[in-house]
Amino acid sequence: MGRSPCCCHDAGVKKGPWTEEEDRALVEHIQRHGGHVSSWRNLPKAAGLNRCGKSCRLRWTNYLRPDIKRGNFTADEESLIIRLHAQLGNKWSTIATHLDGRTDNEIKNYWNTHIRKKLLRMGIDPVTHQRLPPDDIATASPGAILSAAASLGGLSSALMQVQALQLLLQAVNGGGSAAAAGLMPNSINAAAADNAILNASRSIVPSLLQDQMNLLVSHASSADHLSNIASFAEQQHDVVLQRLNASAPVIGGAAYAEPLAAALVSAAYPPEVAAAADRPVQGFAHLLSEPIEMPSMCSLEDDEDAFWKDMLLESSSLPL
DNA sequence: AACGTCGCCAACCGCCATGAC
DNA sequence: GGTCATGGCGGTTGGCGACGT
Numbered sequence: 001m002g003r004s005p006c007c008c009h010d011a012g013v014k015k016g017p018w019t020e021e022e023d024r025a026l027v028e029h030i031q032r033h034g035g036h037v038s039s040w041r042n043l044p045k046a047a048g049l050n051r052c053g054k055s056c057r058l059r060w061t062n063y064l065r066p067d068i069k070r071g072n073f074t075a076d077e078e079s080l081i082i083r084l085h086a087q088l089g090n091k092w093s094t095i096a097t098h099l100d101g102r103t104d105n106e107i108k109n110y111w112n113t114h115i116r117k118k119l120l121r122m123g124i125d126p127v128t129h130q131r132l133p134p135d136d137i138a139t140a141s142p143g144a145i146l147s148a149a150a151s152l153g154g155l156s157s158a159l160m161q162v163q164a165l166q167l168l169l170q171a172v173n174g175g176g177s178a179a180a181a182g183l184m185p186n187s188i189n190a191a192a193a194d195n196a197i198l199n200a201s202r203s204i205v206p207s208l209l210q211d212q213m214n215l216l217v218s219h220a221s222s223a224d225h226l227s228n229i230a231s232f233a234e235q236q237h238d239v240v241l242q243r244l245n246a247s248a249p250v251i252g253g254a255a256y257a258e259p260l261a262a263a264l265v266s267a268a269y270p271p272e273v274a275a276a277a278d279r280p281v282q283g284f285a286h287l288l289s290e291p292i293e294m295p296s297m298c299s300l301e302d303d304e305d306a307f308w309k310d311m312l313l314e315s316s317s318l319p320l
Numbered sequence: 321a322a323c324g325t326c327g328c329c330a331a332c333c334g335c336c337a338t339g340a341c
Numbered sequence: 342g343g344t345c346a347t348g349g350c351g352g353t354t355g356g357c358g359a360c361g362t
Contacts, residue, residue, distance in 0.1 A: 093350060109329050
């Protein structure tokens with residue numbers, strides 16, 4: 001079967017952006033026929049348009065259809081797209097059927113221009129949705145990862161959030177200095193970077209963990225699940241405490257390590273699970289309410305510091 | 321102000337699936 | 342079963358505005 005001839009190949013058929021007059025003619029024609037098109041091939045002539053039928057169909061389905069939702073994608077929509085893409089791959093039209101008023105073209109564009117880059121920054125392969133090898137994420141800074149993770153929701157992104165948290169802890173655990181962990185250029189002021197990380201974590205980590213664990217618990221219907229979570233909570237407390245102790249200079253002293261660790265873990269688990277894990281819930285609110293001493297913005301002026309300056313500003317504006 | 325670069329997104333291209341004959 | 346016409350789909354392009362130098 002050879003390729004069928006298409007009117008688009010006709011000489012003199014207009015291409016390129018649609019004018020308001022053309023849009024109006026197309027909409028009026030389709031509305032005159034009750035919103036139904038029997039033949040796209042014959043439509044241009046009937047509507048008085050010097051356009052290919054295919055071009056008319058695309059313009060209608062992607063832009064002029066009355067039920068199309070315009071404007072920015074919400075966090076829920078973004079989360080849904082990521083989850084559906086993980087299941088379906090580049091089946092944009094199928095994905096579009098799950099989002100009211102969004103077209104496959106719009107979703108595809110949004111994926112390629114926003115989500116794809118965001119996942120790469122987080123060290124996640126946008127094709128496989130698996131974590132990239134360490135070499136590939138060497139340039140992914142914790143701040144960028146956290147910022148990206150913070151804008152995501154949903155169960156699949158909870159896994160990304162866990163990865164983000166792990167990277168954060170690795171950075172904080174880098175011998176007391178994130179610069180020493182090799183996560184940023186050596187020329188960057190280490191104290192400023194550490195404070196940046198801590199401020200980012202102060203804004204983001206509690207909500208990351210809370211969301212993550214709420215989702216896990218909401219999916220854990222059996223007592224066995226809860227038991228596993230409680231056991232995991234206990235292990236996590238010890239791991240977090242160990243890392244924070246090693247990072248005492250960064251977090252403001254060893255005295256903060258225990259309450260911070262307890263609070264991080266307890267914030268991650270709903271009350272009934274925290275009780276099962278027999279861990280105190282204290283101290284974290286105090287830490288959150290006390291601003292940590294920040295480096296002067298004036299000291300972050302050269303090009304290499306621009307990223308951290310941006311991150312400091314971003315993290316300070318994120319909701320708790 | 322002029323120029324270059326980059327990112328976004330509407331639109332196009334070409335292949336595939338499907339249904340009519 | 343073969344051919345053709347058409348719609349649907351995913352990949353890609355190019356125009357345009359924003360931004361930086």
